[in-house]
Amino acid sequence: MSAPRRPVFVSRDAYRSRRLKDAARLLPVLGAALFGLPLLWRGEETASVGTAGTLLFIFAVWAFLILSAFLIARRFAHADDIARGDDGAGRRRSEPPRDTG
């Protein structure tokens, strides 16, 4: 069995949905990096940023992560709806690929 040939260019919708998955995968990596950042703030003896500042920073990152996850989840739901609508009223995937990469 030979591997099925994958197209080099995909339609805009498929391209978007793949990049969305990439974003979903990258988000926790970014989050972990940001949450690890306060470890670098230690000075020689005392921290240059106090507990309050760190706390605010972490909560800010946290809020950013939640917001990003929310947006990604909404896009996923949106993509699902579009896919379902497409199935009903003819596929849009047949349109020529324009946005490629």
Place this chain on the structure above:
Amino acid sequence: MVSLNLLAAICLGYVAFLFAVAFAAERAAAAGRSAWLRSPWVYTLSLSIYCTAWTFYGAVGYAARSGLEFLTIYLGPTLVMVGWWWGLNRLVHIGRTQRITSIADLISSRYGKSNVLAAAVTVLAVVGTTPYIALQLQSVTLSVAAFAQTDPAAPAPATPSVTATWVAVGLAAFTVIFGTRNLDANERHHGVVMAIAVEAVVKLFALLAVGAFVVWGVAGGAEGIVARLDASPDLAAWRIDGARWAGLTFLAAAAFLCLPRMFQVMVVELEDERHLRTASWAFPLYVFLISLFVVPIAVVGLETLPDGANPDLFVLTVPLAFGQEALALLAFLGGFSAATSMVVVAAIALSIMVSNHIVMPIWLRVGRRGATVSGDVRHVVLLARRLSIVGVVFLGYLYYRLSGGGAALASIGLIAFAGIVQVLPAMIGGLFWRGATRNGAMAGISAGFALWLYTLFLPSFGPDMVVPAALMAEGPFGIAWLRPYALFGIEGLDPLIHSVLWSLSINTVLFLAVSLASFPAPLERLQGAQFVSALGAPGGARSWQGGAVQSEDLMMMAQRILGPAEAQALFRREAARQGLSADLPEATPDFLEVLERELAGSIGAAAAHAMLAQMAGGTQVSVQDLLAVADETAQIMEYSSRLEAQQAELTRTARQLRAANEKLTQLSVQKDAFLSQISHELRTPMTSIRAFSEILRDMGAEDAPLDPAAQARYAGIIHDEAIRLTRLLDDLLDLSVLENGQVSLNIRDGSLGDVVDHAVATAAAGGDRPALGLRRDPASERIPLSTDLDRLSQVFINLVSNVRKYCESEAPELTIRAGEAGGWVTVDFIDNGRGIPTDQQELIFEKFARIGEHGAGGAGLGLAICREIMARLGGTIAYLPGQGGAAFRVRLPAAAALAAQ
């Protein structure tokens, strides 16, 4: 003041309320009105089971002791949920398609439905969860005690253990009632999940209320909190151990995936995979809110409460200190909610594991013929579940009593985390790596579990409780590098991080190494392929052979496990799918597979597999089976090839028989022809003889004159005919003798030329035909012969006289060519006549075969006799086509060749 009685009454009222919620949810689910039960919000809230009483009370205490480190417990799960696309979606998908009932079931299913592995994970889970349950009992006890201390009217404060006993009994009862109401095919507990969701709201609301009170009621806004934080001697400086920060974040993330109760709500109770999408941001939001006011409460608590106050209870004692009893009660209810929901779900999850992987296998083994003959399996399973729940809660209670309830809440929780996380390598490896094997998983989990026990769990009871202090300080038998807190000489590391590092790394290394070195069983490989390619095309693990089991027996068993209504519905559905009108489907492999999955939903994959294996007569695929099958195939192939050979032989024989039959028929026809021919040949001279003899007889009588001339003529004819008859009979006799091989040859030496001379002379004598032109090459005829010369000359005479008789040329001419080549002497007799038509060339050597309508009188035996003679002489005679006229070739062995024989 809040009296203990009031507190008890509130608790009871709250529990009654939860009962009502759970009951209503069960009713709604049973009535099919469960759409709102299946909303993603309920799912997200049920995930908050992660936030136990440890979170509720302990986080503040943790913050008061170690600053921001408490955040790691939430950051880990946040990263897991946000990164759901990395593997959580796969886990959930597999959990749903494979009907996974617990984390032990997942591991067991992945590694070839191994029951040993499932039992090992179950033991690990029970050991890892017990301290956690103890923690919940402790927190409830402590919170009650906190109220008791501030209640001077209380006559005699109830001892903590009494409270813990009552809480344990109450929780066990609640769990038994709602966790084992029925054996749901999917292990879903709508009532419990709903109650947990309500409790999640209660605890979040309670914590937010206390936090809001602290921030805006006490500190005067966010600025006040920041000011106090900066002023606080314990919290102001950002001091954190980097190893602990990263290690704890990882630990919490891993535990979030591995904890039995988390697996229960996250995978087993999930209704729709799309809910994960909502939970991916909503759950982080929930823990975000939960931890939002932890630091403010800790700061205010440290500032306002006396030094000796237990920081674990700040959530409760801070409102009490400010006289906010209603708020304190709310906080108490929040903590109570957190504790109860955790114990309930953990007990359910553990009871499923214990009953499916430990009790059922033993029961199946002990019970004779198990599922088919003995009583109601549902009853047994439910009883096992209930006993397991009571047992698990009792174990937690026992741990609480033994440990004395002294250790800080957070550290117990982390110890439990480190224990259960040992499942992680086997789980992740199983989901993403097809090469992961059962032996590898077993080796990794056992080693990790043992190391965790040795380096963390057992020492956690305190010096000299389980592990002697001497051993802790100097190592076993004085071997310093085996000290539990400084394994292999690594000192100065935090004990928790030290233990996690060693146990997980050795766990992973062993898992990988043994997996690489071992070979998986066939079922393992099938399951591995299904798990790893879970999100791709679903490939069936064909592990059952149909036919060996009766559908009725399956029905009996299914009814006992799934319940009559569900089982009948399932069987009818499958029968319809098979296109049968009856209620019982055929026991096809497909159906057995479906049934196994359904049963797995109730009693776990390993037990379901074992049950079906028992019923289907052990058609479980093993290497031996495969080998046997392969053997059988080889035998079948050999047999079929043998059959093929036999068939070919039969075909050949049939062909031969057909040929023989044809020949026989031909011979029969020939015989008939011969008989009629010979009768005819004999009759013709006989007729003339009779006719002329009658004339002769009548001549002398009456008026007929006696004419001597006529008399002599008639007598001559009779004589001629008699001679002809005699010759015919002689020929026939000759032929018969030749054909029967009774002829005796008179072998003499001579020359071919002499024989030809004799033949030509004999044939030419007494003929009235025109003279035959002869073309001979006497030189070439000088070939020595050693054969029966008389017989050979008979053949030549026949051939020459045939030319004389039949050659229709004006000037008949015979060419005689002789030659010797390759041990054979060939003599060709070629005339210049019309030759013999192709279609008759085959016939001329047959008896009585005569060409055309020649008047020449011959019996047609000449060439037949020639052929027989030549056969006797070891040679052949054949018609030689394409020579212009009729041509015959006589071949006979040369004298030298004959002498050599």
